[in-house]
Amino acid sequence: MFDDFYLISFVPILTGLFSALSCTLVGNILVLRKRAMLSDTISHVVLPGIVISFLIFGNLGSYFMLVGAGIAGLTAVGTIAVLRIYTSMDNSAAMATTLSVFFAAGVLMIELTAGGNVHLDVEHALYGNLESLIWIDGESLMSVFDPVARQTIPVELTRAIIGFVLIMTVMLVCWRFLIVSTFDQTFAEISGVPVGIVSAGVALAATLAAVISFAAVGSIIVVSMFVCPPAAARVLTQSFRDQVCLSVSFSAISAVLGYVVAGYVPILLGFETSISAAGTIATLSGVILVCAIFYSKRQRSYDFIDGHQT
């Protein structure tokens, strides 16, 4: 059963992995800024952008689709700002309104136009289509070094890697500014940190991570990878660097193990078909979070000192 690993599993595992890592990296910042809801919003509002691009350009592989999704994401961020400024709505209400209306509009557009198209339906918007990322010329690991075989690697993987490298590089370079402006915005501003640019950069990185991951892995993984691994790492560590490292490990474990469990365990157990990889990956990240919370509660009950919560 592992004979066709490079044909059917290699690309989905790596695409899931790099998508998950991008979302988790940005998620660390969002969780600390109490803006985790932003990831939920962005991963849903990109749908109408993707549908419109698809209608205009006819396929999901085009980079125009990313642009369409990006524009939808930024429009949503603008809509949230307008709702907050011109109505008395608070942040979470503005986000919830925006995400549901945008997503609903996307669903309507799909139903009214695309109809029976395999690549674009509501199910794929939620679950993605990881399993469909087949590498036609993938025969062994050596195929990666074969220029001809490499050309048939699905574009989703290339994008996921580029997005991950970009997000990681920017995050490492801006590390100090991210920390100080997240911890104490006023102090950061007075210290000369461009806090406005940092905030816009975080929103942009969240959009990039969500948009790149969305088409391949669907909004369920996007949302869970933004929040669950950072939240799990958050309760286990007391340093931001450790939190990021730990969350990235959790994210990688969920992505790889989730795919393997979904793809192989049901078959090993004698079932005919595999289960949804996206669903399994997201569920696994939730399980890790629950374990982390229980583990940290146990630890905390030992370290309770001086009446201060540890």
Place this chain on the structure above:
Amino acid sequence: MSANAITVNELTVDYDGVTAIEDVYFAVHAEKLTAIVGPNGAGKSTLIKALLGLIPTRTGTISCFGKSPKQYRKDISYVPQRAQIDWEFPANVFDVVAMGLYGELGLLRRFSSAHKDRVRSALTDVDMADFATRQISQLSGGQQQRVFLARSIVQDAKLILLDEPFGGIDAKSEAVIVDILRRQKQNGKSIVAVHHDLSTVKDYFDDVILLNKTVTAFGPVNDVFTKTNVEKTYGVSNLDFLTGRA
């Protein structure tokens, strides 16, 4: 006569569409401890934000050591209210004090051993050197305030602005912090603090600015912090307990 750390003239600032402070003028002497005192809603926080250049002003001028707001940012260090901070943030005491150097270091300059020494020395100044690796959520209110003071000291700014440094901390910690501020003053720093407790103004501070949308009076506490002036600022007339401590 000592020079002025801050000079404010005819300053009017709108905040959320309302005039928060109007036609405010005062001078802060260098190398003194100055309190900004006034009732809730008097515009104290707005004044601090304006001094820090964080909000636009409608009219008036602010200068700090003879410089305009854009030029003097590096001369000012700011200690926010403790309540505005998420103390569950994953950082220890050393990390927080090191943040005082991030503006100076920028993104890419190396955090050298000289920088580490500066952080340690600032922690020694506030008597928190033994707590360097302590998680910030495990500190008492007074200790958290001392960490913020160390972060401010490490910036080596000439003026330190504090927003209610004694808010929600016990009397013992308050005495420790006053002592730290006095030592900083002796090191040549000018210190301005928003202060709430009228009974300690005369004990802790050299000068006072009485504010209620406009400045009622400013100057040395012994001349200015009188029953008449305080009653005028607060708009009430039962503050007799103040004179008892004069």
